[in-house]
Amino acid sequence: MEKVVIINSSYRLKKAKILSTKKLTEKEKFFEIALSDGERIDHEPGQFVMISLLGIGEVPISVCSSPLIRDSFDICVRAVGKVTNSLHKLKRGSEIGIRGPYGKGFPIRMLEGNDLLIIAGGLGLAPLRSLITYVLDSRRDFGRVHILFGCKEPKELLFRDELEQWSERTDLHYACTVDRADADWAGNVGVITTLIPGVDIEPARTFAAIVGPPVMYNFVIKELLNKGIPENQIYLSFERHMKCGNGKCGRCQIQNLYCCQDGPVFNYEKIKNMSEAF
Numbered sequence: 001m002e003k004v005v006i007i008n009s010s011y012r013l014k015k016a017k018i019l020s021t022k023k024l025t026e027k028e029k030f031f032e033i034a035l036s037d038g039e040r041i042d043h044e045p046g047q048f049v050m051i052s053l054l055g056i057g058e059v060p061i062s063v064c065s066s067p068l069i070r071d072s073f074d075i076c077v078r079a080v081g082k083v084t085n086s087l088h089k090l091k092r093g094s095e096i097g098i099r100g101p102y103g104k105g106f107p108i109r110m111l112e113g114n115d116l117l118i119i120a121g122g123l124g125l126a127p128l129r130s131l132i133t134y135v136l137d138s139r140r141d142f143g144r145v146h147i148l149f150g151c152k153e154p155k156e157l158l159f160r161d162e163l164e165q166w167s168e169r170t171d172l173h174y175a176c177t178v179d180r181a182d183a184d185w186a187g188n189v190g191v192i193t194t195l196i197p198g199v200d201i202e203p204a205r206t207f208a209a210i211v212g213p214p215v216m217y218n219f220v221i222k223e224l225l226n227k228g229i230p231e232n233q234i235y236l237s238f239e240r241h242m243k244c245g246n247g248k249c250g251r252c253q254i255q256n257l258y259c260c261q262d263g264p265v266f267n268y269e270k271i272k273n274m275s276e277a278f
């Protein structure tokens, strides 16, 4: 029988190798990955890939590196279940499967020339790290940049070295808060919304990018609207359970939208009336 070779299907599983790993916290691990045939994934900040472990399963995971890094890409994975725990056990040199990248990311071209207010809650820093590193590597293409990051406890802080570097840069404003301090914490204490009133912005030229746990969105959006940021300048990313990643199975549907294809990054003005979204 004639052999069928699938070249350009969006379902195509590509072989990839783990180049390095790093434990970030008790639950989160960082992986640097390269496609085995030297291909590039060419993602936009905010897009995700499907990570496939043979015989175990497949999970959607955001790419957390800058699209300007072409020969490899990074992911940050929280161990919560079957696939993610198995992924945590893999070491440098292990082979995995990749599909994607999928979905719509942050509208970089629209953000260029404007001020940015980037708000990350917990693991939401992973997809936003892709945007942040891109913006910092193309710093002259953007106006003022504010980064606000919040997590429950200091031990949950991701990418600590980078947070330290951001806090030292003079060309951006970085602030961090934790819900509960420990004995060594000398920074802000309180939920992330407590940082927003103090941020000095020009609302008409500020675009907001938010990723965090669902509970955070309503509160953060309320604060942003209070500051005068127009609804159509607020972008946020939604996580839904996903299977195909390709707009076919309907698993990730919010009304007439597929999170995997129309999102995961959405413009607030377009989805604000979808009660299932929040």
Ligand SMILES: Cc1cc2nc3c(=O)[nH]c(=O)nc-3n(C[C@H](O)[C@H](O)[C@H](O)COP(=O)(O)OP(=O)(O)OC[C@H]3O[C@@H](n4cnc5c(N)ncnc54)[C@H](O)[C@@H]3O)c2cc1C
Binding pocket: 048, 057, 058, 059, 060, 061, 062, 063, 075, 076, 077, 078, 079, 080, 081, 082, 083, 084, 085, 123, 126, 127, 238, 239, 240, 241, 242, 264
């Ligand atoms: C677009 C997108 C991007 C994502 N990016 C990241 C990322 O960068 N890093 C990361 O660690 N995780 C990310 N996730 C979540 C990740 O896909 C889930 O944690 C993973 O699918 C769990 O699979 P599992 O087999 O390990 O757990 P399972 O054994 O399937 O489930 C364990 C627990 O996790 C919950 N869960 C499963 N899938 C999801 C999901 N899609 N969203 C929320 N909860 C889920 C289950 O309800 C259950 O409580 C993303 C999800 C989406 C949709």
Ligand code: FES
Binding pocket: 241, 242, 243, 244, 245, 246, 247, 248, 249, 250, 251, 252, 253, 258, 259, 260, 261
């Ligand atoms: S995951 Fe199948 S339609 Fe979105």
